[in-house]
Amino acid sequence: MSTIQDVARRAGVSNSTVSNVLNGRTNRMRADTLARIEAAIQELGFQPNRAARLLKTGHTPLIGLLVPSIANPSYAALGQEVETAARQQGHRVLMGNTHRSPENEMEFFADLLSHGARGVIVFSSLLDDSYFQQYVERGLVVVSFDSRPGHDRTPVVDYVSMDNFAAGRLAVDHLRGFGHSRLAFLSASGQTTSRREKIAGFLAAAQEAGIADSVQVLSGRTCSEYGDAEMAEVGRALAGEVAASAAPPTGVVTINDMLAIGFIAGLAERGLRVPEDISVVGMDNILLATLVSPPLTSIGGPLTEMAHTMIDRVVQRLADPGIAPAEFLFAPALVPRGSVGPPRMAR
Numbered sequence: 291m292s293t294i295q296d297v298a299r300r301a302g303v304s305n306s307t308v309s310n311v312l313n314g315r316t317n318r319m320r321a322d323t324l325a326r327i328e329a330a331i332q333e334l335g336f337q338p339n340r341a342a343r344l345l346k347t348g349h350t351p352l353i354g355l356l357v358p359s360i361a362n363p364s365y366a367a368l369g370q371e372v373e374t375a376a377r378q379q380g381h382r383v384l385m386g387n388t389h390r391s392p393e394n395e396m397e398f399f400a401d402l403l404s405h406g407a408r409g410v411i412v413f414s415s416l417l418d419d420s421y422f423q424q425y426v427e428r429g430l431v432v433v434s435f436d437s438r439p440g441h442d443r444t445p446v447v448d449y450v451s452m453d454n455f456a457a458g459r460l461a462v463d464h465l466r467g468f469g470h471s472r473l474a475f476l477s478a479s480g481q482t483t484s485r486r487e488k489i490a491g492f493l494a495a496a497q498e499a500g501i502a503d504s505v506q507v508l509s510g511r512t513c514s515e516y517g518d519a520e521m522a523e524v525g526r527a528l529a530g531e532v533a534a535s536a537a538p539p540t541g542v543v544t545i546n547d548m549l550a551i552g553f554i555a556g557l558a559e560r561g562l563r564v565p566e567d568i569s570v571v572g573m574d575n576i577l578l579a580t581l582v583s584p585p586l587t588s589i590g591g592p593l594t595e596m597a598h599t600m601i602d603r604v605v606q607r608l609a610d611p612g613i614a615p616a617e618f619l620f621a622p623a624l625v626p627r628g629s630v631g632p633p634r635m636a637r
Contacts, residue, residue, distance in 0.1 A: 292334040300330035312351075312380060351381045353604055354402045354410035358390045361519035362548055364574040365413055368435075371597035372411060379605050381409075389514060390414060390482070392421055399425045409604035411435055415451075415482040422447050431607045433600045437483045439617055448603045449617040452591030454484045457622040458491025460589055461543040461571045464624055466499055468632050470541035470569060473505045474532065476553060477545040478517040478524045485545055488573065492543055506539070508532070510549075521545075522552030529556025532568070540568060540633035547572035547579050547588055554582060554629070565631035575625055584628030591620045 294312075298305045303323060310316065311327045330336075353376050357365040373383045384407070388394040395412060402410055408429055412422075415437040422432050423446055432447035436454075439445040458475075465473060475492045477485055489507055496505040508531060510517075510524035517524060525544065529552075532538050544550040550572035554564050564570050564584055572579060575590030599618050607613045 292336040294336070296334055297327065297330045297336050300334060301326040303327060316380070352402070352405065352407040352409075353381050353383050353601070354398060354407055355383050355385045355413075356388045356395060356398050356410065357385065357413040358518040359387050360385070362521060362546070363576045363578060364546060364548075365518075367576060368413075368593050368597060371593045372600060375594075375598045375601040379601060381601070381605070388412075388414070390416060390480070390518065392416065392418075396421060396425070399430060403428060403430060409433075409608055411600050411604065415484045417481060417483060417486075419447075431604050431611075433603050435596070435600060438487070438619075445615045445617070448600075448607070448615045450596055450600050450603070450620075451484065451618075452596070452620050452622050454487035454622075455491035455494075457573060457589045458488040458493075458543070459495040460491075460622055460624050461573075462492055462495035462499065464571060464587070464626070464630065465541035465543070465569060466495075466501075468541075468569065468630055470539075470633055471499075471501045471504055472537065472539045472633075473501070473541045473543065474539035475505070475507045475543045475545075476525065476528050476532075476549060477507065477509045478521065478549065479509050479512050480514075480517060488545060521548035522555075525549040525552025525554075526556035526559075529553050529560065529562075533557065533560045533562055538568065541571070541630075542568055543571045543573075545573060547574045547576045547586060550586055550588070550629075551578060551582050554586070564629050567634065569630040569633070571624075571630060575623075579625075579627070587625065587627045587630045589622050589624045591622055596620055 294305055294308050298308045308327055316324055355369055355372055360366055369385060376383050386398045409431045411433045413435045426432060426446045434447050434449050436451050437449055439449050475489055496502050508528055510528045512520045512524060544553060550570050554570060557564060572586045572588040575588040579586040579588045
C-alpha cells in the first residue's frame with residue numbers, strides 16, 4: 291500500500307507539500323507541482339487514510355449537502371456544481387434529502403458532526419432557521435442556500451441566494467413588454483423565504499405598472515407541507531383552475547420550472563396553447579426548460595458562481611473560524627424562449 295512518503299518521492303516534493311494537496315491547500319501552489327503530485331497519486335493508487343486524518347485534525351474533508359428533494363431537477367443541477375467545486379478544493383460531498391423538515395436537518399447535522407464533517411450547505415429557505423445556532427456552537431460551519439438573513443439578529447451562518455425579489459420583478463417586466471396586463475403568479479402551499487420574495491417582487495412590479503387590480507397569486511395544494519417533489523402535479527392542477535376562471539390571465543409566472551412544465555401540460559389537456567392562449571415564465575432555468583414544447587422562458591441565477599461561493603465560504607471559515615458570516619446575493623437573468631408571446635387580443 292502506497293504512503294504519503296511514496297507520493298512525495300515520486301513527485302519530487304516534500305511530505306508537507308503532498309499534505310497540502312490532500313487537504314485542499316493548493317491556492318499558492320505552482321500548477322506544474324500540483325500536476326506532478328496528482329499524477330503520482332494516480333500512478334501509485336494512493337488512498338489517504340481518512341480515519342487517521344480524523345484523529346489528527348478532528349475533522350474529515352467531507353461537506354454535507356442537504357436538499358429538500360432530489361426529485362426537483364434544480365437541486366440536482368446545483369448539487370452537481372457544488373460537488374465539482376468541492377472536488378477542486380480536495381473535499382467530497384455527502385447528500386441528503388430533508389423535505390424542508392427542521393427535525394431532518396438537525397439529524398443530518400448531528401450525523402455529520404459524529405463522522406468528523408464540519409461543513410454543511412443547506413438548501414432550506416425556511417422562514418425560521420434559529421435552530422442552526424446550536425450546531426454552529428458545536429463547530430459546524432453552515433451555508434444556507436436560497437435564503438436571506440433575518441433583520442432581527444446577527445447572522446451566524448453564510449447566506450447565498452439568487453435575488454428572488456428581483457426575479458419576480460423581472461418576470462413581470464418581461465410579460466409587460468409583450469403587452470400582458472392580466473397576470474397570475476402560481477406557487478405551492480408552504481411559505482419559504484425564496485417563495486415569499488418572488489411573490490413580493492411580482493406584486494411590487496405589478497403595483498408600479500398600475501396593474502395591481504388585475505393580478506392574482508394562486509397556491510396549489512400539496513400532500514407534504516412544501517411539496518418540492520410534487521411541483522409538476524401542482525402545476526397541472528392549477529391549469530384546471532386557471533382554465534375554468536371567467537377571466538383567465540394571459541400571462542403566468544410560476545415559482546419554479548417544474549410547476550411551469552406541469553402547468554403547460556395541464557393547459558394542453560384542456561385544449562389551451564402556450565403562448566397563443568397563455569404565456570408562461572418559469573424560475574430556475576433547468577435543462578428540462580429547453581426540452582418542453584414550446585421551450586420555457588425561465589429566470590435563473592449563476593449556478594457555477596453560486597456553488598463556488600458556497601464551497602469557498604465553507605473551506606475558508608473552516609480554516610479561519612474568525613471570519614464573520616456574510617450574505618452573498620446574485621442577480622437573476624431571464625432566458626427568453628418560446629413560451630412567451632403577445633396576448634391574443636394584441637395579435
